[in-house]
Amino acid sequence: MTELALQTGLASYAATESSSRGRLHREESHPYRAEFQRDRDRIIHSTAFRRLVYKTQVFVNHEGDLYRTRLTHSLEVAQIARTVAAQLGLNEQLVEAICLAHDLGHTPFGHAGQDSLNRCMREFGGFEHNLQSLRVVDELEDKYAAFPGLNLCFETREGILKHCSRRNARELGDLGRRFVEGTQPGLEAQLANLADAIAYNNHDVDDGLRAGLLKIDELCEVRLFGDCHQDVVSRYPKISRRAVIHETVRGMINQIVSDLLMQTRQNIAAASPADIDEVRALSRPLIGFSEQVYAGHRELKSFLNRKLYRHERVLEMTKRADSVVAGLFSLYFADPKAMPKEHGDRAESLEVRLGEAGRARAVADYVAGMTDRYALSAYQRLIDTSLVF
Numbered sequence: 001m002t003e004l005a006l007q008t009g010l011a012s013y014a015a016t017e018s019s020s021r022g023r024l025h026r027e028e029s030h031p032y033r034a035e036f037q038r039d040r041d042r043i044i045h046s047t048a049f050r051r052l053v054y055k056t057q058v059f060v061n062h063e064g065d066l067y068r069t070r071l072t073h074s075l076e077v078a079q080i081a082r083t084v085a086a087q088l089g090l091n092e093q094l095v096e097a098i099c100l101a102h103d104l105g106h107t108p109f110g111h112a113g114q115d116s117l118n119r120c121m122r123e124f125g126g127f128e129h130n131l132q133s134l135r136v137v138d139e140l141e142d143k144y145a146a147f148p149g150l151n152l153c154f155e156t157r158e159g160i161l162k163h164c165s166r167r168n169a170r171e172l173g174d175l176g177r178r179f180v181e182g183t184q185p186g187l188e189a190q191l192a193n194l195a196d197a198i199a200y201n202n203h204d205v206d207d208g209l210r211a212g213l214l215k216i217d218e219l220c221e222v223r224l225f226g227d228c229h230q231d232v233v234s235r236y237p238k239i240s241r242r243a244v245i246h247e248t249v250r251g252m253i254n255q256i257v258s259d260l261l262m263q264t265r266q267n268i269a270a271a272s273p274a275d276i277d278e279v280r281a282l283s284r285p286l287i288g289f290s291e292q293v294y295a296g297h298r299e300l301k302s303f304l305n306r307k308l309y310r311h312e313r314v315l316e317m318t319k320r321a322d323s324v325v326a327g328l329f330s331l332y333f334a335d336p337k338a339m340p341k342e343h344g345d346r347a348e349s350l351e352v353r354l355g356e357a358g359r360a361r362a363v364a365d366y367v368a369g370m371t372d373r374y375a376l377s378a379y380q381r382l383i384d385t386s387l388v389f
């Protein structure tokens, strides 16, 4: 690959085109776009990316216009990661591509949909949303004449696959090796992973408060929120409740990102990796928080687990999501022709190759690709007209 339009000031341990492990299918380089930039552009132009706008993060899309969706979540993740990447001399184009693609494999209705589809697929190899994001970019997007999927660079795919069961990892060759050997991905991938956690921990506080499911008093007992909130109200005693919340969340993100930068710089200085392969060979990630901030981050995460993700209103949505996803899966599995023709044909050809598991995978790919509203309307049309969210 030719080095094109490169960000200046890349650190020696950053991912670069010249050290890239390349694409699955060989391609000519572009006259004026860099390779990781092409990856980002392909992701933005993909069908799966556009669907993220109608996929649940925590709140079902039509519950309100102001909650995060998978799309705005992905943009916030990319935003945080790019800031850090620029400070550390990492490859911003790569980190942005990974962040924008990291949730492409998410089912409708967030984690409830993923758990449901995983149960439906139990006898057929299961369903993992990270692995599904990889399937989307490797196989399911149908846009190019010369290859299936988006034919992204190894480093982008490495970052998208942030978790993977060992069983599935063994089938992924080079890309899955780190899950078997306990080694690390490049720093851009490590960064995208933590930027995801920073983004959702903080924006879920904002969304949870907006929905009235979280209470400020309770949140103030969580140290990270409590400290920032105290600081905001003492500095700005007269601002609106909404502005207090925004300033507090902004303060939390700032604090946690600054800590991440400081600790990561120390980790990099101590390990002093010469290049990306030395980063990969390490047994521990280099991108990380200080112990104190990590403890605060975990405390907030477990608070959200108890008070938001398991709030009865969210659990009620979980139950309905399960009926929709499981109902559609069994209907299409019993009758693949009920799916649009291209998916029905795919189920037939995968069944010839892989038996029932092939048919099940084609159905799972179709159901996973649905947006919340598409899944709901298919369910109402085919199964139960009375179900509402």
Ligand code: MG
Pocket: 073, 102, 103, 196
């Ligand atoms: Mg995410």
